[in-house]
Amino acid sequence: MANSTHLLPEIHWLRNSSPYIYAHRGKTFVISFSGAFILDTKFLYFVQDVALLYSLGIRIVLVHGAETQIENILTQSNLNLSEINGTQIIHSELLPHIKAALGTTRIELESLFSIGLTHSFMAGMSIQILSGNFITARPLGVRDGVDYCHRGEIRKIDINTIQQSLSQGSIVLISPIGYSPTGESFYLDREEIATEIAIAMSADKLIFMMQSTKIDSVSLPQELAPTGVTQFIQSYPKLHPSLITHLLNAAHASQSGVKRVHIISQDTDGALLMELFKRDGVGILITEAIFEDTKKATIEDVGGILELITPLEQKGLLVRRPREQLETEIDHFIVMERDKMIIACAALYPFAKEKVGELACLVVHPEYRKSGRATALLATIEKAAKQKGLTQLCVLTTQTFHWFQERGFTLSSLESLPENKRVFYNYQRNSKVLMKLL
Known part of the structure; x- marks a missing residue:
């Protein structure tokens, strides 16, 4: 065997990542990220990394949040979101502001996949971003005496149209809003959307991006079986609530046919690529398969x-x-x-x-x-x-x-x-x- 110690680290990395480049081609990834991440200075690098995945033949569904953007626009109008048991109550007077924040965020994302690539290593690549009314929603209704108004839940996902869009070479962009057959709008949970889409599509990967400050409070395992998630959560009662939500959704997705679920820190530049193209990534992997x-x-x-x-x-x-x-x-x-x-x-x-x-x-x-x-x-x-x-x-x-x-x-x-x-x-x-x- 020839000695390869003289090679540049980049050559070693490319050779070691080549099995994953081959394995990921043609696969479907559903990626969820928050509105706060969109405002982060590192988000542009994330966009470039997603474009790189696209260039490698990976079919991508993006589910974005707009939590911070909604909070900002409501504050400007002297309005506030109230919530009970972690679920927001979306009164009628809040809905126009929420829709405005979601629309602005979606347009910003579409723009980033155009001008954001101009001065990057992905310059010259043409990416089509497609969004639409893929989700039919229904109201949460009145629960324990509380009317959640325009806070909704998923009723149906138009998987066929999403699949067709991916087959035609588009990245599908989905906002956390759904529409009823009568034309009403309902604000939805971003993670629930990403999880249910991944399950309905039997996605190869479901990826949650989240702040590292919410995942580094304990020594986290590199891999977890979905059956071990509940025990892990019970063993660490001080886990951040958002990490618990990610873990529970990950376990649900894994047990429902999603091959691998990843929870990755959004605070590390390149974390998405390191998780996907290294044998030992930088996040948490939840899978039923024997790793x-x-x-x-x-x-x-x-x-x-x-x-x-x-x-x-x-x-x-x-x-x-x-x-x-x-x-x-x-x-x-x-x-x-x-x-x-x-x-x-x-x-x-x-x-x-x-x-x-x-x-x-x-x-x-x-x-x-x-x-x-x-x-x-x-x-x-x-x-x-x-x-x-x-x-x-x-x-x-x-x-x-x-x-x-x-x-x-x-x-x-x-x-x-x-x-x-x-x-x-x-x-x-x-x-x-x-x-x-x-």
């Missing part, structure tokens, strides 16, 4: 294992294993796979006569070391050895014997090795022998 798994290796894993172990073979830390040998011995290997990439491996070679198993080729990708994965892989090997009726593990190592000693191995002699292993001992490498009782 990381430990499994028996198959012949299809040979290439990934070679990529993992070759740098260590070149440094003399591992005995070289040609592809042909690895293909023959693949049944002895266990691998850790993260988002279709082999990030760790180990092999178990049993010697039934002595009831000893050799642990070999225990390797973890540099980006995932010091994460407990090597210890977890060792535990998997020990379990497999016990299932085979083995009573001891042996390992040969030149530099990592202290790591093994910390995990119950003891230094031993060459004579303690199984006979068929001992006769092939490489005296030139002078590896230390360690044993562990199971």
Whole structure:
């Protein structure tokens, strides 16, 4: 394998992101963002990043908010929004101002996808933004004695028209407002719109952009299964309410057929791209799919294992294993796979006569070391050895014997090795022998 350490970081990034560029092409992403983000100085870079996604063949639905814009226009008219249990009451006198704020915001967004790209790396690209009355709404009505007036909920989404617009090459832009069959207008919840559209379209991704100050108060997991969201929320009672809303909507979407849901900080420039084109993103991923798994290796894993172990073979830390040998011995290997990439491996070679198993080729990708994965892989090997009726593990190592000693191995002699292993001992490498009782 050629040495690529001389390459520019940009080349490494492009090569590492190429599987995602291929995987995302033709997929449907629904992206939700707030009105406050639109007013942020970093929003223009977000627009450029969305345009980049569009240029890569990704079908995009944008669901925008206008919360701050509505608040500002109401304040100018000496009006205020009231809410009960987190839901706004939209009186008739407020509705014209809300519609004005939404209209102005929508026009501003359409403009940004034109003039906002002129002086960027996406200059010269023509993007068609299409908006319309995609949502039929109905009033929330009177609940617990409270009349929510023109605050509504989704009755129906015109998915066919949205799909046709995407197929014709448009980015679909949706505002948080819906219309009844009788012509009334109702202000809707932006996150509910994004979630229900993603579900109805069986979208590949639903993405929530939110302020990092609302998501960094606790140590957040990189991935969550939708079934684990409620437990996570209960474990951290001080989570920001907006993060709780995102998580609950994400769990609902994931359990309803949306393949992956991402919650990403809007405060980090480029966070959208980092989340979508890196194996370990910068946000929270909610998915029912297994993102990381430990499994028996198959012949299809040979290439990934070679990529993992070759740098260590070149440094003399591992005995070289040609592809042909690895293909023959693949049944002895266990691998850790993260988002279709082999990030760790180990092999178990049993010697039934002595009831000893050799642990070999225990390797973890540099980006995932010091994460407990090597210890977890060792535990998997020990379990497999016990299932085979083995009573001891042996390992040969030149530099990592202290790591093994910390995990119950003891230094031993060459004579303690199984006979068929001992006769092939490489005296030139002078590896230390360690044993562990199971």
